[in-house]
Amino acid sequence: MRYATRLQFLRYFVVVRTATLRDVARHAGVHPGTASRALNPRTRRLVNDETAERVREAAEQLGYRPNPIARSLKTSRSASVGVVIPDITNPLFPPIVRGVEDGLYPAGYSAWIVNTDNDAERESALVSSLRSRQVDGLIVATARLQHPLIEELAAENFPLVLVNRRIESPSVPAVTGDDARGVALAIRHLAELGHERIAHVAGPPWTSTGRGRHRAYRETLQELGLPVDPGLVAGCEAWSEQEGARALSRLLAKKARFTAVLAGNDLLALGCYDVLNERGLDCPADMSVVGFNDMAFVDKLRPPLTTVRIPHHQIGAEAARLLLDRVENRDTPVKSILLPLTLVERQSAAPPAR
Amino acid sequence: MRYATRLQFLRYFVVVRTATLRDVARHAGVHPGTASRALNPRTRRLVNDETAERVREAAEQLGYRPNPIARSLKTSRSASVGVVIPDITNPLFPPIVRGVEDGLYPAGYSAWIVNTDNDAERESALVSSLRSRQVDGLIVATARLQHPLIEELAAENFPLVLVNRRIESPSVPAVTGDDARGVALAIRHLAELGHERIAHVAGPPWTSTGRGRHRAYRETLQELGLPVDPGLVAGCEAWSEQEGARALSRLLAKKARFTAVLAGNDLLALGCYDVLNERGLDCPADMSVVGFNDMAFVDKLRPPLTTVRIPHHQIGAEAARLLLDRVENRDTPVKSILLPLTLVERQSAAPPAR
DNA sequence: CTGAAAGCGCTAACAC
DNA sequence: GTGTTAGCGCTTTCAG
Numbered sequence: 001m002r003y004a005t006r007l008q009f010l011r012y013f014v015v016v017r018t019a020t021l022r023d024v025a026r027h028a029g030v031h032p033g034t035a036s037r038a039l040n041p042r043t044r045r046l047v048n049d050e051t052a053e054r055v056r057e058a059a060e061q062l063g064y065r066p067n068p069i070a071r072s073l074k075t076s077r078s079a080s081v082g083v084v085i086p087d088i089t090n091p092l093f094p095p096i097v098r099g100v101e102d103g104l105y106p107a108g109y110s111a112w113i114v115n116t117d118n119d120a121e122r123e124s125a126l127v128s129s130l131r132s133r134q135v136d137g138l139i140v141a142t143a144r145l146q147h148p149l150i151e152e153l154a155a156e157n158f159p160l161v162l163v164n165r166r167i168e169s170p171s172v173p174a175v176t177g178d179d180a181r182g183v184a185l186a187i188r189h190l191a192e193l194g195h196e197r198i199a200h201v202a203g204p205p206w207t208s209t210g211r212g213r214h215r216a217y218r219e220t221l222q223e224l225g226l227p228v229d230p231g232l233v234a235g236c237e238a239w240s241e242q243e244g245a246r247a248l249s250r251l252l253a254k255k256a257r258f259t260a261v262l263a264g265n266d267l268l269a270l271g272c273y274d275v276l277n278e279r280g281l282d283c284p285a286d287m288s289v290v291g292f293n294d295m296a297f298v299d300k301l302r303p304p305l306t307t308v309r310i311p312h313h314q315i316g317a318e319a320a321r322l323l324l325d326r327v328e329n330r331d332t333p334v335k336s337i338l339l340p341l342t343l344v345e346r347q348s349a350a351p352p353a354r
Numbered sequence: 355m356r357y358a359t360r361l362q363f364l365r366y367f368v369v370v371r372t373a374t375l376r377d378v379a380r381h382a383g384v385h386p387g388t389a390s391r392a393l394n395p396r397t398r399r400l401v402n403d404e405t406a407e408r409v410r411e412a413a414e415q416l417g418y419r420p421n422p423i424a425r426s427l428k429t430s431r432s433a434s435v436g437v438v439i440p441d442i443t444n445p446l447f448p449p450i451v452r453g454v455e456d457g458l459y460p461a462g463y464s465a466w467i468v469n470t471d472n473d474a475e476r477e478s479a480l481v482s483s484l485r486s487r488q489v490d491g492l493i494v495a496t497a498r499l500q501h502p503l504i505e506e507l508a509a510e511n512f513p514l515v516l517v518n519r520r521i522e523s524p525s526v527p528a529v530t531g532d533d534a535r536g537v538a539l540a541i542r543h544l545a546e547l548g549h550e551r552i553a554h555v556a557g558p559p560w561t562s563t564g565r566g567r568h569r570a571y572r573e574t575l576q577e578l579g580l581p582v583d584p585g586l587v588a589g590c591e592a593w594s595e596q597e598g599a600r601a602l603s604r605l606l607a608k609k610a611r612f613t614a615v616l617a618g619n620d621l622l623a624l625g626c627y628d629v630l631n632e633r634g635l636d637c638p639a640d641m642s643v644v645g646f647n648d649m650a651f652v653d654k655l656r657p658p659l660t661t662v663r664i665p666h667h668q669i670g671a672e673a674a675r676l677l678l679d680r681v682e683n684r685d686t687p688v689k690s691i692l693l694p695l696t697l698v699e700r701q702s703a704a705p706p707a708r
Numbered sequence: 709c710t711g712a713a714a715g716c717g718c719t720a721a722c723a724c
Numbered sequence: 725g726t727g728t729t730a731g732c733g734c735t736t737t738c739a740g
Binding site for chain 2: 712715
């Protein structure tokens with residue numbers, strides 16, 4: 001050994017080079033295989049307590065950090081999962097992502113986040129890149145009702161959990177809010193305030209949420225014996241403020257009569273606000289608006305937006321746990337989770353003017 | 355070969371197993387080393403055009419996807435960088451993160467995002483985990499003025515770029531907005547509107563932004579010949595709505611006289627809104643408020659917030675480029691970037707009541 | 709220009 | 725219980 005003292009030797013490893021399992025093994029006077037077993041919680045019991053302790057000490061002294069890359073290469077696993085979202089810049093997703101990470105962290109997993117911009121080609125490239133990085137599973141927030149890529153993955157039995165959205169095929173686990181009940185909450189609230197003609201600015205029909213909320217809207221009206229008038233519904237091409245504005249404008253332009261509008265989500269509701277402002281209509285005096293999502297800061301709008309709260313963080317966290325279940329055991333039966341929603345009453349919904 | 359037809363053989367690789375470089379080499383009738391050279395753009399010129407083409411074709415037929423894990427293990431690089439932020443849930447960060455990704459993507463790099471929650475211990479654990487994953491560099495948005503971890507990394511000459519914040523030591527490249535000019539823009543605007551006594555709700559003094567904006571506030575007042583009164587400044591312990599509210603409350607409680615307030619950022623401005631509302635003070639009639647950042651949706655507040663816009667996406671993108679420069683060549687001289695800011699005039703700042 | 713060979717750091721049969 | 729061995733898939737000297 002070219003090192004004058006043990007200390008120098010240690011310093012060499014700690015500072016200059018990062019210690020490998022071989023170094024640890026040599027220091028503990030055992031074979032690398034044994035060191036591996038001693039350090040890995042899952043195999044720890046295969047080795048003598050005393051030996052294990054020696055290895056642990058050596059590892060600590062050398063500042064040993066396992067190399068996850070080498071481990072991945074050997075095991076074809078990575079202790080990481082991919083998170084596929086349209087755009088982190090959309091305020092809907094940060095809380096979900098945080099939930100996912102918080103669900104993953106205790107299990108020692110971490111998340112790779114990618115933004116697809118709702119571009120199927122980009123999505124496919126990103127998923128492929130995630131898979132070549134050996135992610136152990138995928139959490140997907142971009143589901144459209146028809147989604148070949150997702151069905152492909154599901155057919156392969158690749159661990160996969162959808163958040164926020166579902167696809168038509170029931171074989172893919174999903175964690176979503178209970179939109180039907182959320183819509184019912186909103187409509188009932190409006191009805192109780194005295195509204196009878198309630199319009200709907202609907203989300204894109206190729207999303208499960210857009211379509212589901214629209215259906216729930218119709219069903220709830222029916223249940224309450226309120227008029228179900230197709231002329232009171234305007235669909236959007238995207239979940240954007242701009243589309244929300246266009247939709248409400250159409251409704252207003254054709255002189256539809258209504259005193260309240262349920263927006264498919266908060267972004268669409270924001271668009272409604274814009275149109276009302278433009279036309280000098282007061283919310284809620286002239287028109288009540290209810291949103292969906294309870295996005296950050298909608299309580300600061302004028303008027304503060306009454307909306308349906310979705311537990312985004314929890315959705316992410318549950319999805320992470322569901323995914324981990326499937327990662328650990330691919331034969332875990334497919335299970336979806338429906339989380340309860342709550343109505344947040346603020347000032348954008350009030351009794352209609354007489 | 356146990357396969358009856360070439361097609362079956364191909365299917366085997368394409369569908370059942372993922373083809374490796376060896377498979378490609380065998381199919382092209384060359385040595386794996388040659389196949390590697392042929393497929394890697396950087397070594398491509400070392401091999402005969404004809405051979406290279408054969409290899410390329412074989413790769414395509416087999417649906418070959420290089421395994422980045424194996425490559426990383428060999429090269430100690432990963433074509434990925436770590437992005438260290440306090441919390442993706444803070445609306446400040448998504449656009450920066452997006453900018454980083456957009457800056458990285460064309461170069462074939464991707465980003466690992468981690469949330470520190472401003473916890474130094476967690477940060478250190480996360481950075482260490484990123485490094486063991488062989489990230490080629492780090493983009494850090496969590497800098498405090500004193501930041502041992504960052505200085506350590508810098509001392510090692512580990513590729514590193516700060517965004518949004520700086521540290522005291524000048525040896526670390528940073529991409530930030532030109533806060534001094536931004537503050538000047540805001541104060542001058544207020545002065546032009548006729549305000550003379552302008553208060554400041556200052557960000558945390560252990561952040562470069564908090565401190566820098568405070569300094570710029572004083573300097574600009576002085577330049578304009580306006581009163582520089584320490585009694586008109588209240589400091590915050592965090593960049594939060596709550597802290598902003600507490601700060602403005604303190605100012606109001608001690609009966610300080612002022613007609614406008616410059617908030618250290620939009621979140622603090624939001625806190626100011628809350629206090630004004632609570633006390634029945636009208637903004638801007640009784641009190642003008644100017645924010646900083648131009649966060650998403652502050653244009654929807656009541657009143658829409660006048661604020662200083664920081665080009666967050668661009669900050670992220672420039673940081674990515676700067677980092678990549680250093681990754682490719684560690685001896686690239688340290689260079690920091692100051693991006694111009696703009697004042698966004700909305701309705702929260704108006705002439706003072708006489 | 710291409711082949712041969714070694715090895716990145718780790719794990720997992722398989723021996724003993 | 726622990727050592728031995730082989731190998732995950734790739735790159736990169738070194739020969740020729």
